[in-house]
Amino acid sequence: MVRAATCVARVYGAALLSAGGLGCSLILGIPEGSLADGGSSGSGSGSVIAASSGAQSGASEGGSPVASAGSSSEAGEAASPSAGPPSCAPAGPGLTTCGASQESCCTNLGVPGGMYDRTYTNTGGGPTGEADPASVSGLQLDKYLVTVGRFRQFVNAILPADGSAGWLPVAGSGKHAHLNGGGGLAVGPNVDAGQAYEPGWVATDDSNIAPTNTNLACDPNYATWTTTAGSQENLPMNCVNWYEAYAFCIWDGGFLPSEAEWEYAAAGGNQQREYPWGSADPGTSNQYAIYASGPNCYYPDAGTCMSEVNIAPVGKTTQGAGLWGQLDLAGEVWQWNLDGNAAYLDPCTDCANLTATAQRVIRAGSFDDSASLLVPWYRNNDAPSYRLGKIGFRCARSP
Numbered sequence: 001m002v003r004a005a006t007c008v009a010r011v012y013g014a015a016l017l018s019a020g021g022l023g024c025s026l027i028l029g030i031p032e033g034s035l036a037d038g039g040s041s042g043s044g045s046g047s048v049i050a051a052s053s054g055a056q057s058g059a060s061e062g063g064s065p066v067a068s069a070g071s072s073s074e075a076g077e078a079a080s081p082s083a084g085p086p087s088c089a090p091a092g093p094g095l096t097t098c099g100a101s102q103e104s105c106c107t108n109l110g111v112p113g114g115m116y117d118r119t120y121t122n123t124g125g126g127p128t129g130e131a132d133p134a135s136v137s138g139l140q141l142d143k144y145l146v147t148v149g150r151f152r153q154f155v156n157a158i159l160p161a162d163g164s165a166g167w168l169p170v171a172g173s174g175k176h177a178h179l180n181g182g183g184g185l186a187v188g189p190n191v192d193a194g195q196a197y198e199p200g201w202v203a204t205d206d207s208n209i210a211p212t213n214t215n216l217a218c219d220p221n222y223a224t225w226t227t228t229a230g231s232q233e234n235l236p237m238n239c240v241n242w243y244e245a246y247a248f249c250i251w252d253g254g255f256l257p258s259e260a261e262w263e264y265a266a267a268g269g270n271q272q273r274e275y276p277w278g279s280a281d282p283g284t285s286n287q288y289a290i291y292a293s294g295p296n297c298y299y300p301d302a303g304t305c306m307s308e309v310n311i312a313p314v315g316k317t318t319q320g321a322g323l324w325g326q327l328d329l330a331g332e333v334w335q336w337n338l339d340g341n342a343a344y345l346d347p348c349t350d351c352a353n354l355t356a357t358a359q360r361v362i363r364a365g366s367f368d369d370s371a372s373l374l375v376p377w378y379r380n381n382d383a384p385s386y387r388l389g390k391i392g393f394r395c396a397r398s399p
Contacts (some may be wrong), residue, residue: 017117052072060100085252086157087150094149094233099327101106105147105234108397109325111261113138118344120377124279127272133349136264137179140397141257144247144314145328146337148224150231151240154248155211167251169201174250174256176350178398182313185258185338185352188345196246198338198354201250208243208385215239215387219305222389234313236333236392242360242384245336248347249395257396258352259339259361259379262338266330266363266376268323275374276322276329282371288320289331292368305368308389312367330374333392334362334382359383366390 088095088106116298117130157167175184175198183197216225218239224232225239240248257265266276275282275289282288289309290299290312292307299312315327322329340356359381365373368390373380382391 004169032039035347039125040359047374085254086155087146087248087252089153092149092233094147094152094235097234098147098313100142100318105144105150105243105314107143108140108395110399111141111144111265111324111326112269114264114269116264116267116272118260118348118377119271120267122272122274122279122375124274130272132346132348133346134260134264135350136261136342137350138399139176139178139257139261140254140399141261141265141326142322142394143326143330143398144255145236145351145357145392145394146245146383147233147239147314148226148235150252151237151248152229152233154251155216157251158209159245168206169247169250171203174201174246174255176255179350185350185354186348187343187352198352201246205243207246208241209246209247210341211240216386221387222311224308224311224389232308234366235308235311236314236328238311238333238389238392239387240336240391240393241387242336243392246338252393254397256336256338256393257338258350259363260348260351261396262335262337263376265322265324265326271323273323273376275320276326276376277320280319281372282330286317289317289365289371289374290328290367291331291365291371291374293370297368299367310367329364329376331365331367333364333366334380334388335364336391336393337361337363341379357384362391373386
């Protein structure tokens with residue numbers, strides 16, 4: 001039986017992270033520091049849960065309220081459970097100005113657990129050709145792609161202006177620690193004995209974290225990074241390699257979503273949708289997705305793809321929300337997933353294939369890709385060291 005979703009939002013410090021468009025209402029008090037006075041500066045004053053039920057028709061169970069994740073000043077430590085993601089601790093463009101409601105760019109929404117088929121097609125009449133079933137546990141998935149503004153906070157932590165030693169992930173961090181007694185995702189076929197689990201961050205990958213101005217300007221036409229904060233803070237961050245995406249999510253109190261988790265959210269779970277929003281045609285007016293047809297980008301107005309002006313601020317496509325409220329799950333930029341590019345693991349219960357590391361999975365299509373690549377089941381990949389103007393990412397978090 002299909003049930004109405006439970007809408008989950010969180011208040012980090014004093015900034016309400018609403019679930020936008022899902023009818024959430026604040027049902028608990030505001031923590032120390034008020035919305036009226038601008039709230040705290042990310043010092044970790046606690047969290048507030050906001051929820052409502054019956055908010056979105058056709059949704060299955062919503063995610064559960066969870067404790068917020070917070071920042072840490074200690075090198076190597078990820079965000080603590082007592083405050084919000086450090087990437088949104090200061091207020092400003094690309095931090096607290098996302099989406100139609102100008103909400104926190106760190107808003108994350110509950111995705112309930114369930115089963116679905118990773119392989120399928122859907123042309124509007126329901127899923128067919130189903131194969132490769134997977135079981136996914138509930139999690140929180142960021143509503144928005146990581147913005148330039150949020151990534152700037154990470155760069156400041158990695159490369160301090162005073163030249164001191166920057167932050168690096170602790171070896172073994174970044175696991176889905178809420179799974180399998182802290183072991184994380186299963187990294188081979190699920191078996192009763194000898195099961196292996198994700199290793200988390202590998203210290204030998206530290207040298208791959210190098211978010212310098214030169215590296216982040218990887219594409220002269222489409223790079224969204226600017227050396228100083230300016231008018232592009234609300235654009236999705238691109239030119240980030242897989243290692244930096246993974247490290248950012250660890251630093252921000254989360255982890256990279258597995259391929260199974262990402263597709264589950266984009267497909268609407270066992271609804272296995274044609275597009276994240278359903279079966280409506282993507283159109284050419286940017287209402288559902290930022291994409292292209294041949295050499296022509298539809299954003300901001302149909303014309304030849306030329307530069308970063310063809311990349312929209314995150315959350316622009318409000319009608320393109322997935323079943324649980326996440327935006328830009330199709331188009332805008334490809335999104336790094338945790339998995340290596342390899343055959344699906346079968347059977348799969350909270351699994352990831354981490355043995356094939358030469359290429360990492362990317363999903364979603366991009367601003368200059370066609371509609372055929374916007375479907376949830378489409379798989380793509382790239383080398384983890386690559387920096388491209390077409391690739392960005394979002395983070396996931398424990399429920």
